[in-house]
Amino acid sequence: MSDDALITHTRIASLQVVRGHLNAAHVERAAIDGVAGEGLADRTWHAARGVAESARREVNRALRERFGPRDPHRGWLGWLLFFTLLAAAFALVTALGVQRIPTDTGVSGWLGLAVAAMDLLLLAVARTRTLSRAFPRALAPTPVLLAVTTVALANGDLPGVEGALAGAVVSFATLVWVVATRHRDAEARHEMDMAIPMAYLNAAPLLREGVAKIQNDVLAELGSDRAAQVVRVRDAVLAELATDHPKLRDAPTGVPAGALIIGHLTENWSPVYIPEGSNG
Numbered sequence: 082m083s084d085d086a087l088i089t090h091t092r093i094a095s096l097q098v099v100r101g102h103l104n105a106a107h108v109e110r111a112a113i114d115g116v117a118g119e120g121l122a123d124r125t126w127h128a129a130r131g132v133a134e135s136a137r138r139e140v141n142r143a144l145r146e147r148f149g150p151r152d153p154h155r156g157w158l159g160w161l162l163f164f165t166l167l168a169a170a171f172a173l174v175t176a177l178g179v180q181r182i183p184t185d186t187g188v189s190g191w192l193g194l195a196v197a198a199m200d201l202l203l204l205a206v207a208r209t210r211t212l213s214r215a216f217p218r219a220l221a222p223t224p225v226l227l228a229v230t231t232v233a234l235a236n237g238d239l240p241g242v243e244g245a246l247a248g249a250v251v252s253f254a255t256l257v258w259v260v261a262t263r264h265r266d267a268e269a270r271h272e273m274d275m276a277i278p279m280a281y282l283n284a285a286p287l288l289r290e291g292v293a294k295i296q297n298d299v300l301a302e303l304g305s306d307r308a309a310q311v312v313r314v315r316d317a318v319l320a321e322l323a324t325d326h327p328k329l330r331d332a333p334t335g336v337p338a339g340a341l342i343i344g345h346l347t348e349n350w351s352p353v354y355i356p357e358g359s360n361g
Contacts, residue, residue: 082115087314088321090115095318105319105332106345112315113299113338116307125299125339129346132291136350139284144276150206153213153276158203162219165199165252168192169226172245176233189230190241193248196223200248200255209262211269213276216259224253281351288350292343299339311338 082090094111095103106126113122144152151158172192200223227249234242263270300308316334323329332341 084310084313084317087112087115087310088317091314091318092321095322100326103322103326104328104345105341108318108322108329108332109311109315109339109341112311112318113303113342115314116311117303121299121302122342125295125342126346128295128298129292129343132288132295133347133350135291136284136288139287140277140280143280143283148273148276151210151212151273153215153273154280158206158212159215161199161203162216165196165203165223166219166226168196168199169223169230169248169252172196172248173226173230173233176230176237176239176241176245187240187244189234189239190244193227193230193241193245196227196248197244197251200251204255204258207259207262209265211263211266211273212259213273214263217256217263220252220256220259224249224256227252278353281353285351288347292347295343296337296339300337303338308338312336315341 091108091111094114095108098107110122110126113125141155144154145156148156150156153159169192172189175192176189227245231242231245231249234240234245263273303311312335315338319329319332319334323332
């Protein structure tokens, strides 16, 4: 098929994408479909997505292996912390509600005891090991909430004061302990606070290796002539459509066939900046 015919085909196929969602990868996909049939573009799309997902899984694996429940990304101590804050907030809401509509439930006290139990579990697991900077920030509101809960219950002569007070004391002690352990070892604190960026940095070579393999596979399957034709057709359509589609104006031109698809699906794999060419 001639370049002109392929340009027409690619333009029509690209414009079938919902307006506002069209990007350079869609244009390249249409160009590859026109030159080589639908299979190659689909395989490239799924392979690039798979490489990004594999790199993210490696990040999660490395963090889980190094830190276990203290994993600052997905460790279960983080969820425990969330539930302590939720329980403390609910205890306060319940206490204030009971003041308005008196009922002898003692729910706030039981929630305070639940917070105390969860904080003690956190301390038992963490011991003297450093936790991430998110922990002091998230722990800080809990003793305040439970202290206000205690005052509200005491002023209303309502049940649960002891439980709420116990939760406030234990949560405050937990906060002090976590802050103290973070300041005790500057090296461990730095390692923990940089754990997520370093995990992504260390996984970057895996991503680049996968990207290079996909790119080589695309070029090998197309061959030099068809690969060059994809580039010509893709770049011509990008130039045509850029006027009405601002997202296409900054699309790189002259890059190898498949590069725009691969880049679109892998460029945002990491939430942190990875320097180009970094080897982890």
